[in-house]
Amino acid sequence: MTAGAHDADARTPENGSAEGLDARLVVERGSFRLDVALSVAPGEVVALLGPNGAGKTTALRALAGLTPLTGGRLRLDGTALERTPPESRPVGVVFQDYLLFPHLTALDNVAFGPRCQGATRAEGRARAAEWLGRLGLAEHAGAKPRRLSGGQAQRVALARALATRPRLLLLDEPLAALDARTRLEVRAQLRRHLAEFEAVAVLVTHDPLDAMVLADRLVVVEDGRVVQEGTPSDIARHPRTDYIAQLVGLNLYRGEARGHTVRLGAGAGITTAEDLSGPVFVAFPPSAVTLHRDRPTGASARNLWRCEVAGLETHGDQIRADLGGELPLVADLTAVAAAELDLHPGATVWAAVKATQTHAYPV
Incomplete structure (x- = not known):
């Protein structure tokens, strides 16, 4: 549900600044330690992306005030929030399973936040009707x-969440409960709607497509720490x-470059x-790999490795081959190509990739 006890006129600090989010979230629970720095400008959408157990939800709960910080800082528009209780933070939260009040209409669900901020019943409903x-x-x-x-x-x-006029909007896997269509x-x-949102938005998701489409910038978290951040296109490349x-x-490798x-x-x-x-890192897409049952001749200008098929699975309209061995x-490849090559677990193949289809960049 939403949280926030600040009226619209009290959304920014006394000096009138709108600095966005400046946080270092340190949370220690048992053997797990979260240590994530976040800096988000007003109007920017940042996605926290990572595998299960990476600490994404812990970070979101710390921003909302639902999980206390062990250390670090949390400043929003220049105001420290570390000691501010959840209900007094100018924060709106959209949970994965929505957490709508079952006994209230959609109008009264939306009016709930403004009413908690001191709006009258009529004012709350008017604002709710506007947002609906x-x-x-x-x-x-x-x-x-x-x-x-x-x-x-x-x-x-x-x-x-938006009806409370939050300065920080938190979205926890907002599309996870929906069917594909x-x-x-x-x-x-x-x-x-996020593009029109003027304050800070932080999205937590494990779905790369949601992150790439919805966010201006990605922050990838693994084992409680940030391992990479940047624009979606930069992360992808x-x-x-x-x-x-x-x-x-992508296929990704780390090695030592000489020329x-x-x-x-x-x-x-x-x-x-x-x-x-x-x-350096070297990366190339699975689509750049060509497979051969016999060692191809005249392939001196390409990378060539002897591999063994470890597994096959359908990947969209393609067949994805998992290969072990030298590399x-x-x-x-297409289903037709897989059939022509008679691919099956244990089969030996030669994998080739043109140098022009690889991409190397410094570590």
Whole structure:
């Protein structure tokens, strides 16, 4: 549900600044330690992305005040919030399962936040009606949650959060409970509303597509710490961990570059288009890999490795081959090509990649 006891006139500190979010979230629980720094400007949408157990939800709960900080800082628009209780923070939260009040109509669910801020019943309902209208839900104002579809309930939860005029909007896996078709529609709507949001928005998700579409910047968290941050396109082009590479669908390796050759720790080498020196990452997409049952001739200009098929799975309209051996990698090919090659677990194949299809960049 939403939190916030500041009226619209008290949304910024006394000096009138609008500095956005400046936080270092340190939370220690048992053997797990979260230590994540976040700096988000007003009008910016940042997505916290990472595997299960990375600390994303802990970070979001710390921002909301639902999990106390062990250390660090939390400043919003120049005001320290570390000791501010959740209900007094200018924060709106959209939870994964929405947490709408089942006994209240959509209108009264949205009016709940403004009423908690001191608005009269009439004022709260007027603001709620405005937000329901902006999110295309005016005709559902009198409906209770059980009468709403998943997409409608998600938008009511978003309206409830926005009706408090928060300076920080937190979204916890906001599309996770939707079916694929509804998710596509609501994702587009949510992106439009986030683009119009003037304060700070932080999105927690494990879905790379949600993050890439909704966020201006990604912060990738693994084992309680930030391992990479940047724009979606930068993250996609320059992954720095295996998790990120798998997330964006790339083969990723780390090695030592000498000119156009990168030598990997296992002894294998990759020829690249870039001329570099020192520690580097090398990445290439599964679609860049061509497979052959026999060693191809005349392939001196390409990278070539002897591999063994470890597994096969459907990946969209392609077959993804998981290959082990001299250089572990994944390759995408059509179902027809997989049948012609008679691919099956244990089969030996030769994997080739053109140097021009690799991308090397400094560590």
